[in-house]
Amino acid sequence: xxxxxxxxxxxxxxxxxxxxxxxxxxxxxxxxxxxxxxxxxxxxxxxxxxxxxxxxxxxxxxxxxxxxxxxxxxxxxxxxxxxxxxxxxxxxxxxxxxxxxxxxxxxxxxxxxxxxxxxxxxxxxxxxxxxxxxxxxxxxxxxxxxxxxxxxxxxxxxxxxxxxxxxxxxxxxxxxxxxxxxxxxxxxxxxxxxxxxxxxxxxxxxxxxxxxxxxxxxxxxxxxxxxxxxx
Amino acid sequence: xxxxxxxxxxxxxxxxxxxxxxxxxxxxxxxxxxxxxxxxxxxxxxxxxxxxxxxxxxxxxxxxxxxxxxxxxxxxxxxxxxxxxxxxxxxxxxxxxxxxxxxxxxxxxxxxxxxxxxxxxxxxxxxxxxxxxxxxxxxxxxxxxxxxxxxxxxxxxxxxxxxxxxxxxxxxxxxxxxxxxxxxxxxxxxxxxxxxxxxxxxxxxxxxxxxxxxxxxxxxxxxxxxxxxxx
Numbered sequence: 401x402x403x404x405x406x407x408x409x410x411x412x413x414x415x416x417x418x419x420x421x422x423x424x425x426x427x428x429x430x431x432x433x434x435x436x437x438x439x440x441x442x443x444x445x446x447x448x449x450x451x452x453x454x455x456x457x458x459x460x461x462x463x464x465x466x467x468x469x470x471x472x473x474x475x476x477x478x479x480x481x482x483x484x485x486x487x488x489x490x491x492x493x494x495x496x497x498x499x500x501x502x503x504x505x506x507x508x509x510x511x512x513x514x515x516x517x518x519x520x521x522x523x524x525x526x527x528x529x530x531x532x533x534x535x536x537x538x539x540x541x542x543x544x545x546x547x548x549x550x551x552x553x554x555x556x557x558x559x560x561x562x563x564x565x566x567x568x569x570x571x572x573x574x575x576x577x578x579x580x581x582x583x584x585x586x587x588x589x590x591x592x593x594x595x596x597x598x599x600x601x602x603x604x605x606x607x608x609x610x611x612x613x614x615x616x617x618x619x620x621x622x623x624x625x626x627x628x629x630x631x
Numbered sequence: 632x633x634x635x636x637x638x639x640x641x642x643x644x645x646x647x648x649x650x651x652x653x654x655x656x657x658x659x660x661x662x663x664x665x666x667x668x669x670x671x672x673x674x675x676x677x678x679x680x681x682x683x684x685x686x687x688x689x690x691x692x693x694x695x696x697x698x699x700x701x702x703x704x705x706x707x708x709x710x711x712x713x714x715x716x717x718x719x720x721x722x723x724x725x726x727x728x729x730x731x732x733x734x735x736x737x738x739x740x741x742x743x744x745x746x747x748x749x750x751x752x753x754x755x756x757x758x759x760x761x762x763x764x765x766x767x768x769x770x771x772x773x774x775x776x777x778x779x780x781x782x783x784x785x786x787x788x789x790x791x792x793x794x795x796x797x798x799x800x801x802x803x804x805x806x807x808x809x810x811x812x813x814x815x816x817x818x819x820x821x822x823x824x825x826x827x828x829x830x831x832x833x834x835x836x837x838x839x840x841x842x843x844x845x846x847x848x849x850x851x852x853x854x855x856x857x858x859x860x861x862x
Contacts, residue, residue, distance in 0.1 A: 513819070545851060556850040560833075588744070588836050595833045602791075602826045603849070605819050612852035618834070619787040620776060621843035 404428035405575070406468035408461050408487070409475035411435075411442045414500060417549025418472060418541065419456065420446050425578040428455035432464030439464070462490045469495040470571065472541070477516075477523055478507040484530040493534025496568045498575070499527040499593075500541040502600040513605030515598050524562065524593035538563035539593030540572040542600045544582065545613035554581035557615030558626075560596055562587040573627045583628040585618055635659035636806070637699035639692050639718070640706035642666075642673045645731060648780025649703060649772065650687065651677050656809040659686035663695030670695070693721045700726040701802065703772070708747075708754055709738040715761040724765025727799045729806070730755040730824075731772040733831040744836030746829050755793070755824035769794035770824030771803040773831045775813065776844035785812035788846030789857075791827055793818040804858045814859040816849055 405422055407415045410431035419429045423446050431446075433439035439458030447454045465471060465487045475483055480501045491497070501523035506512040520526045524539035531537060539562040548555050559576035561584055563569045569586055576584035587596065603614035618625075636653055638646045641662035650660045654677050662677070664670035670689030678685045696702060696718045706714055711732045722728070732754035737743040751757045755770035762768060771792040779786050790807035792815055794800045800817055807815035818827065834845035849856075 513823075548851065585837065586840065587833065588840060592744075592833060592836065595829045598826045598829055602818065602823060605823065606816065606849060606852060606856070609817065609819060610852045610856040612856065614852055615850040617848040617850055618837060619846040619848055620779065621837060621841045621845055625837070625841040625843065 403470050404430050404468045405470050406430040406432055406464040407472045408432040411438050413546035415474035417546050421579045423450045423454045423456050430464045430467055431458040432461040436460040465490040472498045474500050477501050477503045488532055491532050491535050495535045496571045497531055497535055497537050498572050499524040499539050502542050502597045513601050515601045521591055522594035522597050536565040536568035538568040538572045539596055542596050543616050547613045558583045558585055558617050560585050560587035562590050562592040564590045577627045577629050583626040634701050635661050635699045636701050637661040637663055637695040638703045639663040642669050644777035646705035648777050652810045654681045654685045654687045661695045661698055662689040663692040667691040696721040703729045705731050708732050708734045719763055722763050722766050726766045727802045728762055728766055728768050729803050730758040730770050733773050733828045744832050746832045752822055753825035753828050767796040767799035769799040769803045770827055773827050774847050778844045789814045789816055789848050791816050791818035793821050793823040795821045808858045808860050814857040
């Protein structure tokens with residue numbers, strides 16, 4: 401891919417971990433944040449970690465959004481809708497928005513091992529309702545541990561990708577496959593995002609109970625179902 | 632375990648597959664069915680497959696229920712509530728009921744890759760509301776492919792077990808671990824059954840899209856989180 405990946409809310413653990421993985425894979429990454437200075441600091445930290453070849457910059461969220469047509473949203477659920485409304489005018493038709501938001505009950509003071517019901521069915525479907533016409537939403541990356549994303553070693557986990565747009569699914573699967581050992585799987589329509597989001601809550605509960613960093617692998621499918629760089 | 636395992640609705644593919652796996656592991660199994668003759672035929676087929684050591688019998692559901700305090704429920708969702716009400720008087724306090732029911736939308740003519748909302752939160756929680764006092768409900772075994780259960784070879788999949796009763800969790804985990812290569816994981820409270828049930832719908836969608844028999848593995852937890860016979 402030649403276009404940069406703009407990670408909206410990219411200074412949090414999940415966004416930083418994805419930025420680090422993609423920068424290391426040679427992708428150009430723009431870190432977006434409410435605070436442009438914080439975005440630049442995070443970008444600088446990743447550049448130092450990846451080395452001189454790294455293409456990572458930091459901008460405020462709106463500028464990051466305007467600078468790319470490949471957007472990844474990694475914000476807590478309580479900020480998702482407001483942010484998407486703010487960014488609406490900065491998004492270009494034809495863009496792909498990869499949404500990793502999970503409606504954890506922690507957003508309203510509850511547990512992070514539970515989800516809340518979202519009227520549209522899932523956080524990703526809420527995102528699809530809020531983006532301008534012509535922006536394709538795809539749900540992915542909810543189930544990779546932020547902790548593990550920020551480490552050096554490979555990740556034992558699959559990324560299930562859900563979208564109503566085959567092109568958006570393809571783009572997200574390619575990005576997932578750039579993380580060593582991660583496999584991307586087409587999980588069907590965007591409506592299935594509700595299942596991915598609930599799996600996150602289950603993994604958070606398991607990780608807390610067992611002091612681990614839970615992930616998920618899908619078994620029993622033919623090889624053609626899995627897209628990955630490492631076989 | 633010395634007590635028999637009564638599989639209620641044991642003539643369907645999932646019940647038969649579990650019966651075959653447990654009979655092969657040396658467990659005594661009672662197949663339950665609405666039709667006692669059908670239950671006996673299924674039991675006979677499993678006995679022939681396992682060999683002369685097999686302890687498998689067939690009874691009508693109520694008799695199967697009365698004959699054991701370890702019950703496994705493998706019926707389609709549309710039959711679950713009615714059957715549990717019918718069996719209420721046959722269940723003994725202190726019994727463990729392992730519920731594998733999934734509220735697939737196919738129950739009401741919809742898709743088997745979608746679930747329906749159940750008022751109590753999940754089919755397993757509905758079961759917990761319908762059993763007599765003193766019967767402990769545990770959700771498990773929704774995510775092992777019935778097709779693979781009925782094969783000879785080992786299964787690449789985990790069984791996540793959810794219950795509010797630690798003893799019931801333990802019993803279900805031990806039964807899961809008797810299936811070669813399957814690992815049992817404590818998934819926490821019964822309320823989490825809603826996530827397990829939705830994973831089934833996701834796996835059905837993936838299996839249909841890719842012509843496979845999907846299962847799930849949880850990664851990233853320490854070894855102590857997994858209970859299995861085969862390491």
